[in-house]
Amino acid sequence: MNYYKNISQLVFDLGGTGVVAKKLNLRPSTVSNWKKNNKIPSSYFDKINFLSMELIKNSSNPNLSSEFIFSNSKIYKVLMILCGGVACYKSLELIREFKKNNVELNIILTESAQKFINPILVTSLNGKKCYSELFSSEDEENMNHIKLARDNDLVLVAPATANLIGKLANGLADDLASNVLLATNNNIVLAPSMNPFMWLNTATQSNIKTLKERGIEFIEPESGEMACGEEGVGRLPEVKNIFEHVIKKLSNSSFNLDGINEVKNYKCKNLKVIVTAGPTEEDIDPIRFVSNKSSGKQGYAIAEAFRDEGANVILITGPTNIKKPNVNKIIEVKTAKEMLDNSLSNLPADIFISAAAVADWKLIPLTANRNYKNKTIKLKKTNFKDDEILFKAKSNPDILKTIAVNKKRPRLVIGFAAETENLIENAKSKLQEKKIDIILANKINNNNRVFGSDYNVISFVEKNKLENYDKKTKQEIAQILIKKIIKKLM
Numbered sequence: 457m458n459y460y461k462n463i464s465q466l467v468f469d470l471g472g473t474g475v476v477a478k479k480l481n482l483r484p485s486t487v488s489n490w491k492k493n494n495k496i497p498s499s500y501f502d503k504i505n506f507l508s509m510e511l512i513k514n515s516s517n518p519n520l521s522s523e524f525i526f527s528n529s530k531i532y533k534v535l536m537i538l539c540g541g542v543a544c545y546k547s548l549e550l551i552r553e554f555k556k557n558n559v560e561l562n563i564i565l566t567e568s569a570q571k572f573i574n575p576i577l578v579t580s581l582n583g584k585k586c587y588s589e590l591f592s593s594e595d596e597e598n599m600n601h602i603k604l605a606r607d608n609d610l611v612l613v614a615p616a617t618a619n620l621i622g623k624l625a626n627g628l629a630d631d632l633a634s635n636v637l638l639a640t641n642n643n644i645v646l647a648p649s650m651n652p653f654m655w656l657n658t659a660t661q662s663n664i665k666t667l668k669e670r671g672i673e674f675i676e677p678e679s680g681e682m683a684c685g686e687e688g689v690g691r692l693p694e695v696k697n698i699f700e701h702v703i704k705k706l707s708n709s710s711f712n713l714d715g716i717n718e719v720k721n722y723k724c725k726n727l728k729v730i731v732t733a734g735p736t737e738e739d740i741d742p743i744r745f746v747s748n749k750s751s752g753k754q755g756y757a758i759a760e761a762f763r764d765e766g767a768n769v770i771l772i773t774g775p776t777n778i779k780k781p782n783v784n785k786i787i788e789v790k791t792a793k794e795m796l797d798n799s800l801s802n803l804p805a806d807i808f809i810s811a812a813a814v815a816d817w818k819l820i821p822l823t824a825n826r827n828y829k830n831k832t833i834k835l836k837k838t839n840f841k842d843d844e845i846l847f848k849a850k851s852n853p854d855i856l857k858t859i860a861v862n863k864k865r866p867r868l869v870i871g872f873a874a875e876t877e878n879l880i881e882n883a884k885s886k887l888q889e890k891k892i893d894i895i896l897a898n899k900i901n902n903n904n905r906v907f908g909s910d911y912n913v914i915s916f917v918e919k920n921k922l923e924n925y926d927k928k929t930k931q932e933i934a935q936i937l938i939k940k941i942i943k944k945l946m
């Protein structure tokens with residue numbers, strides 16, 4: 457089944473729009489749009505792969521194979537070690553499975569493994585040299601035994617012999633495979649295969665226990681008839697099961713559908729994030745303007761935090777006196793209108809965060825002489841009757857709402873609400889009225905001066921959720937927000 461070309465079928469096979477949306481914490485309309493456009497954003501490929509792995513197990517649908525559905529989502533690097541056991545021939549199929557799914561392989565054959573399979577066969581399957589010798593002047597030119605140990609996301613030993621398990625448990629390093637296993641700082645997964653008596657031998661079991669206690673993972677052998685004719689536990693698990701186990705382990709290490717802690721390594725590489733920050737200024741005349749006390753610190757902290765996560769960050773900032781962060785693009789604006797125009801012209805984006813304190817109004821003098829209208833001439837007291845100057849406050853455009861209801865609405869639209877009273881009620885109605893996803897609400901009083909400060913006291917207000925935080929630095933608040941966003945996008 458070529459799912460690339462048939463997203464509706466993919467969604468159907470994964471359980472339908474509702475199931476996919478729920479599992480990925482998305483709106484059903486987002487998944488419906490994928491179907492309508494026959495396209496899924498590449499930032500979701502990993503999650504779809506992960507989801508398909510989850511569902512394959514419980515599905516009787518023959519269309520769902522063990523293959524990655526989106527094989528170009530991430531190139532994983534696996535170091536595969538083949539030991540000298542009969543099941544070596546099954547590992548050839550495993551190599552093909554990895555290759556088919558774009559997993560980059562380096563392969564080590566132990567000396568014994570070469571008695572079972574020819575290195576030339578492995579080289580031709582993998583399309584590159586396989587390694588065996590520890591003392592190779594050619595390979596060791598660049599410390600190959602250490603390089604191989606490090607340059608991968610995971611080390612898989614399949615089949616793992618009783619001999620290799622014993623050596624690893626006891627810290628022996630007398631060949632390339634055992635050296636690399638001691639030198640690696642990545643996850644090790646062992647798929648043992650051996651005669652049932654070898655498997656049950658106390659020495660083998662004791663070595664396995666030792667290794668498990670050290671965090672090394674085992675894909676348990678299956679029971680059945682062995683190549684030697686005996687029956688019992690010791691068969692190498694099905695290639696499909698080993699493949700799935702490894703992929704799940706790899707994708708789990710970069711994200712997890714449920715936990716927030718596991719997502720800390722998830723990089724927002726594919727996300728385009730627009731952050732607005734600072735105040736805006738509305739000229740009254742060439743000298744005076746309407747603005748507010750916003751320093752830009754919170755918005756800049758958010759922009760920086762996203763940059764650190766690898767996102768493509770566009771910062772649209774009003775006039776500030778603080779150092780500009782090093783993000784992909786900075787657009788300096790003055791008025792609310794300029795901020796809005798630049799926000800719109802930079803869509804589409806994945807996330808829009810309005811941390812700017814946009815001046816709600818501009819002031820238009822009611823009784824000024826006509827020359828004032830072009831704002832190039834200074835207002836003078838003498839222009840007004842009885843020393844009284846009356847202004848009309850004209851509302852500025854509502855940037856948040858305009859973005860939130862735009863055809864190119866980002867997946868998440870997030871705003872701030874600074875209030876002096878009824879903080880949560882006001883934030884909730886702002887959330888609803890502006891049709892946005894999260895409001896970071898802060899109460900302005902003597903305990904929380906916010907403007908210009910390095911600290912803030914924030915409540916995160918969502919449709920059915922309220923989370924209050926104690927005083928935090930603006931950087932800490934940015935981190936909390938990022939975690940929330942990542943979790944929401946999964």
Ligand SMILES: Cc1cc2nc3c(=O)[nH]c(=O)nc-3n(C[C@H](O)[C@H](O)[C@H](O)COP(=O)(O)O)c2cc1C
Pocket residue numbers: 538539540541542543566567568569616617618619620649650651654
């Ligand atoms: C025909 C034959 C089949 C073998 N099959 C296995 C096996 O399935 N599992 C195992 O642990 N050892 C098996 N062995 C023993 C290993 O090849 C032997 O312990 C060797 O030293 C393992 O080396 P290695 O761990 O460096 O690959 C077999 C030996 C022979 C001669």
